[in-house]
Amino acid sequence: MNEIATTKSSYWHCNHCYRILKHGEFRFNCIICDNYDLCEECFVTLDPPHPHRMMHELAYGKEETVQECQNASMANGIQTAITMYHDRYCLGVRDIDKINPALYADTYTWLTFETVGIRSKNFGQGLRDIIEPRCYLGICAANRPEWNVFQRKCSFMTTINIILLGMEKNRLRVHYMGDIETNGSTKQYNSVNIDPNECLTIVYTSGSSGFPKGAMISENSYRATFLQWCHPSPSDQINFCYEPLAWVSDRDAVIRTFFVGGRTGFSTGDISHLMEDLALVRPNNFSTTPAIWNKVYAEFKAALSLAIAHLLPEAVAAEEDRLLQQFSKLIPIRCKTITVGGAMISPVVLNFVKRCFSRCCIYESYGITECGRVTSNNIIKNTLQFRLISVPEMGYTIDDELFPRGELLIKTDEMFSGYINNPEETRAALTEDGFFRTGDIVELRVRPDGELYVHLIDRKKNFFKLSQGQYISPEFLQSIYIQSPFVEQIYIHGDLLADSIAAVVVPNREYAQAFALEHNLKNFDMINPDPQFYDAILQDLRLIAEKESLRKHEIPSQLIIDFEPFTPENGLLTSTMKPCRHKLGAYYGDRLKQSNTIKQRLKIIIETTTKQSLLTDEEDNFFIPTGGDSLTAIRLSRRIENDLGISVPISILLQPNMTLQRLATVIRDPSQMSSHSIVQQMLNDSELLLDITIDKRKNAIVSPSVVFITGTTGFVGAFLLAELLLVHSSECKFICLVRCESLTNPLDRIRKNMLFHQIWREDFQERIIPLQGDLEKTYFGLDNDIYESLANQIDIIFHCGAAVNFILPYSKLYASNVCGTREIIRLATHTTTCIPVHYISTLSVLSSDVNKEISIDETSPDSLVSGYAQSKWVAEKLMAKANHLGLPVVIYRLGSICASTETGACNRNDLHTYLFAAMMKLNSYPETIVNAHLHGLPVDFTAKSIVYLSSIQPDVYGKIYHIINPNHAVQFRDIIDCICHCDVQLESVSLEEWRIKLKTISYEDSPFESVGSFEDEFNNSFLNSVIDISCLAIKCS
Ligand SMILES: [Zn+2]
């Protein structure tokens, strides 16, 4: 390939035989070992061969002549460089696979400086037949050598080339470049000289904040950009060109490389091959935009989050190091510097780049189309004049306390000479004394050594104001929120009408998929992502905001998820990969506005329902901190239905972390309400792995010596404890698990409860061992020693503790009823000898048409509507599972329970209790009630039944008993008679009248209001009327 025979030495030697390679000879360069070359002979004969891949490259030595061309024109400079470096590689493109032209080969083909020179010259000469010198010529091409041939010939011919990002094809004649070159090779025109102040090229701005403008760059400015031209570099200079050549910094890099005798390898233009191309060109500097690192960082974050999810905290650092190591291989070993520029880079991302590529020098560069390079690593170029001006409306002044802050104004030799055909914009861009208004807000600092440096804060045009006057810097926020592993791309939006910001997030697909898998979101829909996914992202952004001490209005309250990335193709990024704010705003505007109006209406509904005004601060979590409880939820649900026509289940309103925004999202798309199936959640929860092995069972004993019992501060639990105390010998002790504040005496709680129900006896006290603990916590939150001795002493467990509430959703009852049961199983199987469990369940776990004593495994959770029934169903599933694994379990399902036959002590929190209380308070009853019946089993009889059943066949386990009163019901007529016998006057009134009376005692949070949500629990006529009444009460409250 290389035919130039020479005896001149090159800069390289063979690392095996130490021979100095000749100029023009091939060398074989290792892609893994740094700076390691073999001569061709060693490469072929070495046995064993060098273990890594070697790439053949050209060795070259010192130039024959070094010419000084400091004062020459660009055209002369280029000609000089071509002469000096004539046989070196200049421009390279990746080869196409010989067998399959659709593929790329793993090699590059290079044009020498000489070839490039000849082709440029021919093309230029040929072009003269088509256009006149000093005409405009636009280039519309991808990055490739022809582009440069094209551009260089323009230097010879001094036509003005306009670098466009895209051009409409309305040309009538098509000339082929090859034809023009062939034609040009026969021509001999003289070159045209131009005045150094005349325009040489026009570069269009990226248009990130408006329409692109054509900046005219003169020969003089261009020359000032390349002060170092024709100074041969003593080292191998390799440039990798992949960013649009319309972009001034990348074009400059190609030219700069050209002048020092280096070579530029072009990417294939296919972004999916970018890293491959990079690995083949192996540049010594990799020049990048933040967009690339945002993408790499997003992948790193996602990989890290997934990798450490199940690691112990102490293992995290090692895993992070391992991943950093892995990611560091993205950059070839020969690359020693990384330049980041073109847009503001997030400090978080920059820090990642520095950690990951610690072997490279990282340069932050900041340049402007109109002025060329401004800073490198924040240090202002010393040939540049600059000053800051205050931007008081944003609160930035040059008198700011710590450092002067304001808009940066610049004057430089590299400056543009105006926007083409746009005198107004040109005038607006420049001050009277010729400084360019960059529009960039910076902070000016002084290093200890006196060097000035600037920190870019934001773009002036990007700032916006919220309705309450707070200024928002979106780029700054975007650079912070990019930390979230969910976020691949983010756009922060807001305007004068909004009182908080909104975010559009393009999620990381891999991370989203892992999330869906982990949360069992089957058929994860990318168009309408699951609400859980919304929540998780908002929650994560919130955590980051907290960590970074952001202000409240800087936290997004609205979120749009779009899996379609922002790209230059869809116009949401500029060709230089900057977010195109005005297009993003227009693109997402409608969706942002729509959710805003629903949000506004919802806000009003919530405010009128809770009678509290909702500050922006509270929108995050409007419900729980404003004292929201089930009653408020009922009212809110009805109001939303009335006003917006959407019925929102109470369970949705009570979801943890419900926000105004989330609620607005659900209302806009009600399908989201059902997309996360509670049944699916229950099935998952009931599949919980019980890590138990049963070796031995404790002997079933009729007279145990230690009984463990939960729920003794409740209604049934208290009677159960009393019955057990009576039945078992005075030697038998009862360990009662009680949850209470640390200063409260747990025994007091048990005693007070039993006193209220009139079943307390002083001699109980010495047999009760109160144990302060929490059913919801692992090991009840007890110390190891206590737990250990507990597990060893207990003979039998009665698990009666549960949260009984017919309004709260499953999620709120999960901890007490499901986790609590899991903890009982844990205790029962803690030692090798397991403890029999008597578990108090409820008939609610069966659908209403089932009353057989069937195993829970034969039932379906589909028809269970209350969170209580759902949680108890899952709990019973766990018990049944433990039973299959060998744990002795007896299950007692209770039906409706009523007052004690002996004392009349009743459940204070029972619907019937409320009703009787209301009747006595109003001295009246609705006439329709008299024919209704009250079903229920007296609580004392219930306790007796359980204790009796638990003792008759002490070694028969796996049984299920229904403790119900199937045949006997009390008529309300009799109850009313009884009340009257107690000298309480009760008169019969119409239902309508009673409703009106009820209103007078029905106030917010009063128990009379809560009746309304029993709809699905019961269905007799009496209760239906009660429901009517309560609904009315609720609506009027
Ligand atoms: Zn050798």
Ligand SMILES: [Zn+2]
């Ligand atoms: Zn090697």
